Amino acid sequence: MGFWVRLMKTGRSLTVPERARQLYEAGVALFLDRGYRDVDVDDIVAECGVSRGTFYGSFRNKRHLLDQIMIRASDDLALAVFADRDWxxxxxxxxxxxxxxxxxxxxxxxxxxxxxxxxxxILAAPGVDADALGMMISRYREISARMADILxxxxxxxxxRSDVPVDLVWAGQLVMSTLAQAATPALLGSGEPFDVDEITDFVTNYLLGGIRAVLPAD
Structure with missing residues (x-):
């Protein structure tokens, strides 16, 4: 029995935002467990113990829910990366x-x-259709552009270094691509050790060394 079904059995009524969050979290859990294509709206509402009408009161369809997951995940990543820092x-x-x-x-x-x-x-959702791929590319470019602004x-x-011509848009994309590549073992669940501090030191030194396109020589 899902968490949200247990909650409903306590008798507490949920507000509209809580119901949307309930359905969102159930959708995330099911997509991660089974994959997007093997989950339908009936599976999501069954996990939550609500009707299909309740689902459609929050999301247009399963595909709309996927969009919201991609948007929120990329927004959360950007917030974690940039931390609203005024550079x-x-x-x-x-x-x-x-x-x-x-x-x-x-x-x-x-x-x-x-x-x-x-x-x-990053890896599965863009394969759903062309629009999902386009959204992922757009989100990647937005985050890379924020990195370029920092540079x-x-x-x-x-x-x-003023003597080295640098395309800052390209440099922003390079930073984000390098971060994704460094995190590949974690993303793929390879089981390899992933020491965040050690990898942070390595990636920072690598980027700032190559971004001697970025920093002047000592």
Whole structure:
């Protein structure tokens, strides 16, 4: 018996937002367990102990629920990575390096902590249809663009090598692609050790070394 069915049996009525969250979380759990194509609306409402009408009061259909999962997962990742930090307040090169290191660590820790969900969103969901793929690409570009904005601040402050031409949009994508690649063992559930601190140090040094396209020589 699902958690939400047990909750309903306590007799407490749920608000509309709570019901939407109930259905959302049940959908996530079922998609991760069985895969998107092997779950239908009846499975989700059965897990929650509610009617199909209740589901359609929150989501247009199963595909709409998938969109919401992809949006929320990518939003949560972006929030964890950028932490609403105002990079214009970073005072100097050393502070930039420290902040960048912390950003890499937050990204890898979030991926580690939510590996199964992110593996579904990044690797499985885009294969559902062209729109899902387009959404994933769009979300990747948005997060990469925010990374490029950070690098642009560093460039404006003179913390990037002026003798090396850098396409900051490309550099932002490089950072995000490198983070995803570094987190591949966690995303794939390979069972390999995933020491977030160790990998953070390695990835930060790798990026800031290659981003000597990014930082001046000592």
């Amino acid at each position: 214009s307040e970073v005072a100097d090169r050393d502070a930039f390096i420290a902040e960048f290191h912390a950003l890499v660590g937050r990204a890898l820790q979030h991926i580690h902590d939510h590996a199964q969900l992110l593996a579904f969103v 642009e601040i560093a460039a404006e402050r003179g913390w990037l």
